[in-house]
Amino acid sequence: MKRILAVLLIVSLSFVVFAQGASEAPAKQQEIRVLLANHPYGELLKPLIPEFEAQSGIKVNYESLQESQLTQKLTTEFATGSSTVDVFMTRPLQEGLLFIKNGWYGSLAKYDFGDYPAASVDLGRKDGVPYIVPLVIEWQVMYYRKDLFKKAGVKVPTNFVELEAAAKALTKDGVAGFGSRGKGAAAVTQISSFIYNFGGNYLENNVAVFDSPEALEGFRYYGRLLGNYGPQGIASMSWENLMPVFQAGKLAMWTDASVFLGQVVDPTKTNIPAEDIGVAQLPAGPNGDSPFIVTSWGMAMSSKSKNPDAALQFLNWATSKELAVKGMLANIPMSRDSAWANDTVRKNMNAELIATQAHAAKNGYPLDRPFMSAVGQARDLIGEVIVEAIDTKGTSTRLPALATEKAKAVNELLKADGEYGGK
Structure with a gap:
């Protein structure tokens, strides 16, 4: 009888250990799909993505497309309900109205827009809900x-x-x-x-x-x-x-x-x-x-994203103050106010370009x-x-x-x- 009880105890303990081991198995790595434009900022972003992956543990599968091809691909995927995209570059003046009307952008109500000109944010807003992060001005x-x-x-x-x-x-x-x-x-x-x-x-x-x-x-x-x-x-x-x-x-x-x-x-x-x-x-x-003078490019999330938390984490990184400064130092005019006020940027950015921006900001058409x-x-x-x-x-x-x-x-x-x- 004692032998039987001992065997049962060993079996039960083995089951508990197995169950604990199973519950502690590593979770499947999160993956997101990102569509970038064949644009100077998209080119700047691509070699930096491994840094985000290392910091976040999120795998980023990205594609880079010429701007008209990007719009066509997004439109086709969204219209047919076949899209698996999570985050994408977008042109507020090109597809913004259509994508908002069709409900293809995800809400960015949780994003901090305090560092952007209000007019640039309003281009991608409807009924008080923001859908596009301003990225680049041109x-x-x-x-x-x-x-x-x-x-x-x-x-x-x-x-x-x-x-x-x-x-x-x-x-x-x-x-x-x-x-x-x-x-x-x-x-x-x-x-x-x-x-x-x-x-x-x-x-x-x-x-x-x-x-x-x-x-x-x-x-x-x-x-x-x-x-x-x-x-x-x-x-x-x-x-x-x-x-x-x-x-x-x-x-x-x-x-x-x-x-x-x-x-x-x-x-x-x-x-x-x-x-x-x-x-x-x-x-x-x-x-x-x-x-x-326009907000030529922004970044948005898909309303159908299967990984909205990971998508928002990537979007926050890709549109961060730090990367905005990197963009400015690469002569890419970014939308963030803080990037233009950055001392390093002002010391190193092309003076002629800064002068043309001042003229356009004062006299330009939006x-x-x-x-x-x-x-x-x-x-x-x-x-x-x-x-x-x-x-x-x-x-x-x-x-x-x-x-x-x-x-x-x-x-x-x-x-x-x-x-x-x-x-």
């Missing part, structure tokens, strides 16, 4: 070759008349005088400042007005500049195509977003000494001096595209007008009719989404 600048200007005896242009004259003078010896985006929809953001500075706009009170005489002057001028003085094939070029041309020394002036300075002067990517590259504000037009849910389709329509202007070097006689046709189509998009402001 404004239009002009990158230029100081050495070529000096050699040609040309001053840095301060207005559109001087800009066209400089482009003409600098187009020689295999160098194009002026470059900016010419590829349809991609060019909508960069031509915006030209349209504003002729007195035009894309929308007024949620009605398309880019067929106005003022806007048409902007299209014609932009088309004339690029058609006459741009690189060959400019009507199919976006920033990804133009940057290498500038870095190769084949472009004297290039207007685009301020965020690209770090790559423009990177000695591993450019043939031009940094001291020969200047940054100036966009020249003024006849009716304005307002380059766009949109670089039509602010509407169907902005992607609207950009495609406006892009057709841009390409027509470039292909004809600004001389197209059908430009007014084409712009009116596309403006009517944009108004139909606004009506379909209940956003039209006309009668």
Whole structure:
């Protein structure tokens, strides 16, 4: 009997030990899926992700996509209910309205927005609920070759008349005088400042007005500049195509977003000494001096995230004050107020870039595209007008009719989404 009791005791103790061991087995590692843009900040973030993984114990599976591909992938996955994404970079002015309307962003009510300009946060807010963390601000600048200007005896242009004259003078010896985006929809953001500075706009009170005489002057001028003085094939070029041309020394002036300075002067990517590259504000037009200044990129969580706590932990890290300073020191203009006030940043950041930011902050326009849910389709329509202007070097006689046709189509998009402001 004693032997039987002893055996039972051993068995029961073994079971307890086994049960305890089973309960103490390590939990499965948390994993999140992150979609990043092929953007300077996305490139800065990627090599730092292993640090986050080591600190948090969270495995990050990330993908990096060109901006239009990123939007398309997110839209397709969300619309079909097949998405497994947890955190993603997003453009408040591009997909923000649509994604909020469709409930694809997760609430960020727990996030601390105290270090951001209120207007930038409001872009991604609905009914008091914030959905997007402002990440990067951009404004239009002009990158230029100081050495070529000096050699040609040309001053840095301060207005559109001087800009066209400089482009003409600098187009020689295999160098194009002026470059900016010419590829349809991609060019909508960069031509915006030209349209504003002729007195035009894309929308007024949620009605398309880019067929106005003022806007048409902007299209014609932009088309004339690029058609006459741009690189060959400019009507199919976006920033990804133009940057290498500038870095190769084949472009004297290039207007685009301020965020690209770090790559423009990177000695591993450019043939031009940094001291020969200047940054100036966009020249003024006849009716304005307002380059766009926008919250170009933000970061958001998916409303369908299976790991919301881990996702929020990653988002907090990826948008932290520390990484904002790293971004600024890499010449990426971040949205956090504290990053701009940082002493190290102010001592090391390009002084010309800081000057252009001060000008844009004071005089700039807060949109670089039509602010509407169907902005992607609207950009495609406006892009057709841009390409027509470039292909004809600004001389197209059908430009007014084409712009009116596309403006009517944009108004139909606004009506379909209940956003039209006309009668």
